[in-house]
Amino acid sequence: MTTTTSTAPPKSRVARVLSRREARVAFLFVLPAFLLFIAFRFGPTIAGVALSFFEYDISGEMAFEGLANFQRMVADPLFWRALGTTVLYTILAVPISLVLSTAMALGVRRAFRGARFFRSIFFLPVITSLVLAGSIFVWIFSGNGPWAKLMAPLGLGGSWLGSTVLVIPAIVIVGVWSRFGYGMMIMIAAMQDIPRELEEAALMDGAGSWQRFRSIILPYLKPTVFFLAVIETTAAFQVFDVIYVMTQGGPAHASYSLVYMLYDQGFKYFDYGYAAAIGVALFVMTLAVALIQRLVIGRQK
Numbered sequence: 001m002t003t004t005t006s007t008a009p010p011k012s013r014v015a016r017v018l019s020r021r022e023a024r025v026a027f028l029f030v031l032p033a034f035l036l037f038i039a040f041r042f043g044p045t046i047a048g049v050a051l052s053f054f055e056y057d058i059s060g061e062m063a064f065e066g067l068a069n070f071q072r073m074v075a076d077p078l079f080w081r082a083l084g085t086t087v088l089y090t091i092l093a094v095p096i097s098l099v100l101s102t103a104m105a106l107g108v109r110r111a112f113r114g115a116r117f118f119r120s121i122f123f124l125p126v127i128t129s130l131v132l133a134g135s136i137f138v139w140i141f142s143g144n145g146p147w148a149k150l151m152a153p154l155g156l157g158g159s160w161l162g163s164t165v166l167v168i169p170a171i172v173i174v175g176v177w178s179r180f181g182y183g184m185m186i187m188i189a190a191m192q193d194i195p196r197e198l199e200e201a202a203l204m205d206g207a208g209s210w211q212r213f214r215s216i217i218l219p220y221l222k223p224t225v226f227f228l229a230v231i232e233t234t235a236a237f238q239v240f241d242v243i244y245v246m247t248q249g250g251p252a253h254a255s256y257s258l259v260y261m262l263y264d265q266g267f268k269y270f271d272y273g274y275a276a277a278i279g280v281a282l283f284v285m286t287l288a289v290a291l292i293q294r295l296v297i298g299r300q301k
Contacts, residue, residue: 051276058270069277079278081253082261085168089257090236092172097232098225100176101183106213108184109191119188123181130178134245141170141246161247164254171255174242179235183228190224191217230290237286258282 052070055063073079108118125133140147143159151157160170194217202212240259243249249256249264258278266275 048276048279051273052280054273056272065273069274070281072274073277073281078253078256078261079258082256082258085254085256086237086239086258088168089172089175089239090233092168093175093236093239094229094232096172097176097180097183098228100180101187101228102221102225104180104184105187105191106217109188119185122184125178126181128178130174130241131245133178134174134242137170137174138246162251164252167247167251167255171239171242171246174246175236175239178242179232183232186224186228187221190221194220226293229293233289233293234286237282237289 053064053066055065055068104122108115108122138161139145141160142148143157143162145159147160148157151160156166160166198216199212202216207215238259239257240263243255243257243260244263247255249260259282262275262278262282265271265278
């Protein structure tokens with residue numbers, strides 16, 4: 001005679017943790033802060049999406065408009081101008097920042113005399129106020145500034161911030177300068193996990209610096225590169241402060257970004273519904289680019 005015994009399915013790790021009295025008490029203490037985080041993190045996002053379907057101005061009167069704000073946005077030439085400026089800035093700034101971050105990380109990843117000093121110097125722009133730095137760069141890129149004198153032999157003298165062609169490269173320089181130190185520190189942390197035995201074996205086999213980087217270091221850095229690409233792309237799509245300080249969107253809207261347009265519509269013209277629609281479009285585009293980056297460089301075997 002055979003008997004069958006039924007065994008209950010094993011509890012998940014979360015269920016086992018929550019079954020403990022201490023965990024339940026800790027969860028109750030964390031719950032108020034968690035609810036506040038959810039409310040202040042996702043509440044404005046939901047409100048912004050809802051506001052994009054309304055006409056709402058400084059008078060406080062709201063009227064449901066449906067997709068009118070989005071239709072207006074598609075028909076607005078200034079929106080496409082701002083989108084083109086934002087995309088151009090992103091295309092220039094993100095690759096340069098990633099390459100520079102990786103190069104600086106390779107240079108200071110090993111322990112040598114003065115390594116901490118150089119790491120600190122390279123990271124210093126990250127914690128420097130962009131308002132202060134932007135004010136200094138306004139003088140640097142002016143017609144009488146050092147940058148104009150340095151570029152004069154190449155035929156690129158004069159004020160870069162006053163040129164519709166050179167203003168975006170000037171802003172890219174400041175943007176990359178202010179962010180590459182962050183990527184460098186992330187890269188250094190990722191490089192510490194690469195087994196040194198692999199590099200030493202490749203060196204003994206006669207592999208050069210480029211071969212070791214391409215075959216050993218770069219494959220290990222692929223998840224880190226994906227992370228930094230998403231972070232830097234998001235920051236590039238949201239560029240505002242350096243433009244606000246240095247150019248105010250000029251000259252002739254040559255540096256007019258999407259976030260600057262959102263700022264103008266919301267806080268200069270008090271057209272909150274239209275500004276919210278621009279914010280929703282910016283969010284969708286940023287999410288789409290992140291998904292594309294995931295497919296291109298973030299997929300793991």
